[in-house]
Amino acid sequence: MxxxxxxxxxxxxxxxxxxxxxxxxxxxxxxxxxxxxxxxxxxxxxxxxxxxxxxxxxxxxxxxxxxxxxxxxxxxxxxxxxxxxxxxxxxxxxxxxxxxxxxxxxxxxxxxxxxxxxxxxxxxxxxxxxxxxxxxxVWTKVFVFLAFFFLEGDLPASIAIAWSLWAIFVHQKSSAFVHWSALAFAILALVWVLKGAFGLFHRGRGGRVALGDEERAPLVG
Known part of the structure; x- marks a missing residue:
C-alpha cells in the first residue's frame, strides 16, 4: 500500500x-x-x-x-x-x-x-x-514606474493613468498589497493631474499678448 x-x-x-x-x-x-x-x-x-x-x-x-x-x-x-x-x-x-x-x-x-x-x-x-x-x-513597481514616467507634462496621459490606478484600487481586492498600493499611487497621480492642468493653464495665460494703453487707443480720433 x-x-x-x-x-x-x-x-x-x-x-x-x-x-x-x-x-x-x-x-x-x-x-x-x-x-x-x-x-x-x-x-x-x-x-x-x-x-x-x-x-x-x-x-x-x-x-x-x-x-x-x-x-x-x-x-x-x-x-x-x-x-x-x-x-x-x-x-x-x-x-x-x-x-x-x-x-x-x-x-x-x-x-x-x-x-x-x-x-x-x-x-x-x-x-x-x-x-x-x-x-x-514587482508588477506594481513596474506599473508605477511606467506611470510616472509617462505622467510628466502630459495631462491626458496623467488622467488616463490616474483613472487606471483608481480602477485597480476598486477592483483588485485579492491582494491587499496591490489594493492599497494602487490607492496610494492613485492619490499621487492626482497631484500630477493637477500639475499638468496648472501647467496647461499657465501656458495658456502666457500665450496671450498683453496690450498697453497706447496699443489699445483707437486708430482714428
Whole structure:
C-alpha cells in the first residue's frame, strides 16, 4: 500500500524534481540583500518537491497543482534567459506568462486546498504565497514606474493613468498589497493631474499678448 502511494503520479513527481534542480535550485544562492526572499522561496520549494512524495503533499502538489509547477519553472527559466540576453520585449511577454502561472497556482492552493497540517502550510501555502506576493511587488513597481514616467507634462496621459490606478484600487481586492498600493499611487497621480492642468493653464495665460494703453487707443480720433 505504501509503495502504491508514493508511486502514484510518479512521472509528474520526477518531473517536478528535475525542473526544480535544473531551473530553480540555483536561486537558493541569491546574494544577501533585497532579493534574499527569493532564496527563502526556493528553499521552501525544495521542501515542496520532497513533500509531494507524502500523502498530504501529493493531494495538493500532484493532484491539484499538477503540471503547472513544471510549467512555472520552465517559463521562469526562459524569462530569466531572454532578459539576460536583453530581448526585453520577449522577456516582458514571458514575465506575463510567469505571472499568470504563479497566480493560477496561488488561486488553486488558496481557494481550494486549505492547509491541513503544518507541513501543508510550510511547504505548499507559504512558498506560493510568497512567490505570488513578490510577483505583485514587482508588477506594481513596474506599473508605477511606467506611470510616472509617462505622467510628466502630459495631462491626458496623467488622467488616463490616474483613472487606471483608481480602477485597480476598486477592483483588485485579492491582494491587499496591490489594493492599497494602487490607492496610494492613485492619490499621487492626482497631484500630477493637477500639475499638468496648472501647467496647461499657465501656458495658456502666457500665450496671450498683453496690450498697453497706447496699443489699445483707437486708430482714428
Amino acid at each position: 505504501a509503495d502504491s502511494t508514493w508511486k502514484d503520479g510518479i512521472l509528474l513527481k520526477i518531473t517536478n524534481v528535475l525542473v526544480y534542480f535544473l531551473f530553480l535550485g540555483s536561486n537558493i544562492y541569491t546574494p544577501p540583500g533585497p532579493f534574499l526572499i527569493w532564496s527563502l522561496i526556493h528553499v521552501l520549494l525544495l521542501g515542496t518537491v520532497i513533500y509531494q512524495f507524502f500523502p498530504g503533499g501529493k493531494a495538493t502538489v500532484v493532484d491539484a497543482i499538477s503540471w503547472r509547477f513544471p510549467l512555472l519553472a520552465i517559463l521562469n527559466a526562459v524569462y530569466i534567459n531572454v532578459w539576460a540576453s536583453q530581448h526585453y520585449i520577449v522577456a516582458f511577454i514571458f514575465s506575463l506568462l510567469v505571472s499568470s502561472a504563479v497566480t493560477h497556482i496561488y488561486y488553486i492552493v488558496k481557494k481550494h486546498h486549505s492547509p491541513q497540517s503544518y507541513a501543508d502550510e510550510l511547504f505548499i501555502h507559504l512558498p506560493f504565497s510568497l512567490y505570488h506576493w513578490m510577483d505583485n511587488c
